[in-house]
Amino acid sequence: MKIYPKTNEKLEGLEKFEETINKYRGIEIQYFQKSDDELVDFQIEEPIKRILKKFPNIEEITIHPPLCNYELEIVLLKDKNIFLKQIKEIVKLSKKYKVKINIVEHTRLLMSQARLSIILVLEKSKKIMKNTNTKILFENIYMMEEQQNCSVIELCEYLNSENIKVCIDMCHLYCQAHIYKKNIEEFLERYLNKEKCERQVYQIHFAYTANDDGYIDRTTHAIMHPNVEALSYDKQLLYKYGMKDCNWVTEVSEKDYVSRKDQIEEIKMLEKSE
Numbered sequence: 001m002k003i004y005p006k007t008n009e010k011l012e013g014l015e016k017f018e019e020t021i022n023k024y025r026g027i028e029i030q031y032f033q034k035s036d037d038e039l040v041d042f043q044i045e046e047p048i049k050r051i052l053k054k055f056p057n058i059e060e061i062t063i064h065p066p067l068c069n070y071e072l073e074i075v076l077l078k079d080k081n082i083f084l085k086q087i088k089e090i091v092k093l094s095k096k097y098k099v100k101i102n103i104v105e106h107t108r109l110l111m112s113q114a115r116l117s118i119i120l121v122l123e124k125s126k127k128i129m130k131n132t133n134t135k136i137l138f139e140n141i142y143m144m145e146e147q148q149n150c151s152v153i154e155l156c157e158y159l160n161s162e163n164i165k166v167c168i169d170m171c172h173l174y175c176q177a178h179i180y181k182k183n184i185e186e187f188l189e190r191y192l193n194k195e196k197c198e199r200q201v202y203q204i205h206f207a208y209t210a211n212d213d214g215y216i217d218r219t220t221h222a223i224m225h226p227n228v229e230a231l232s233y234d235k236q237l238l239y240k241y242g243m244k245d246c247n248w249v250t251e252v253s254e255k256d257y258v259s260r261k262d263q264i265e266e267i268k269m270l271e272k273s274e
Contacts, residue, residue: 001274003267004028004062004249005260009047013260014054020267026060027051028104028249033066039078042066044089052097060100062137062203062249063090071106072118080121087125087136094133102135102203104167108143111154122159129163137167137203142175142215148190156200165202168243169251170234171222174209188237198242205251207266208234222253224262225269232273 004026005017021027029047034040048061065086075083086103094101107114125136138152152166177187208230210220225231238244248270254262 001244002026002247003270004060004247005263005267006030006064006249006251007051008032008257009042011047011050012257013263014051016260016264018055021055021058025058026062026247027055027058028062028064028251030064031066033068033070039069039075039082041082041085044086045093048093048097048101052099058099060102060247062102062104062247064104071108073107073109076118076121083121084124084128087128087134090134091128091132100133100135102137104137104139106139106141107152107155108141109151110145111149111151111158114151114155115158119158122164126159126161126163129161132163134163135202136164138164139167139169139205140172141169142172142179146176147180149193150191153193153196153200157196166197166200167203167205167249168197168201168238168246169205170238171205171207171209171214171251175214175221178209178212178214184237188241192241194240194242201241201243201246203247203249204238204243206234206248206270207250207252222251224252224254224266228269228273231266231269235270235273 002024003020004024005020006028007014008030009032031042034042042065044063052058072083090101090103109117138155140150140152156164156166173188174184177184180187207222208225210223213220250263250266252263252266
């Protein structure tokens, strides 16, 4: 297990993660939405350059595009070249800075829909990334149509590429289970397949989901685990499906992003639970 902290493009609280970054040599960067009125591309390089200046020993960086209205299908509808340009840029930056660079992508499409729409552009991205230290990481999201067979895992199985893998978000698993009023263990039995997870899951977004919710009251979503016991339970659920040797990103929402108090505590508990 590699534990990577999460910062944002302003690098708020970055210095608080010095020990963890030096130990595991990786980080995820969240980028922000630039406009509420139009889809505006974001600038990838500047935060990477600043982080590497401070932590030159970093070996891997995951970039996370804006959270709102930035699903892959929306970007492609706007202009498929936005996406392909981003893929070409992470390849260029990976070579320039000699680090692994991943980009998280979201899609609300079921596999049956993806096959009819986004597959061709993803095949192009496969060719661009082949034999490079870059990856697209498709993150599972929660949606009403998906009760079994995680769509992004099926998508990556179909594409069969070392450069296109999955980021499993623990909170999104809980949200799905809560939407369908299922116990999390019962839900995962239908939703995840261990062999497929072992092949396709490269990264975890790890945090706690409170009050059997996570999607109605947003303050219950992606927060610090209340104790080591709750954290260990969630960790063992992922271990059960073959996700031990992944990058674990502590994606914790909190009130103070400068002190990063909650995320630091989450990292401590995650290490303590080993």
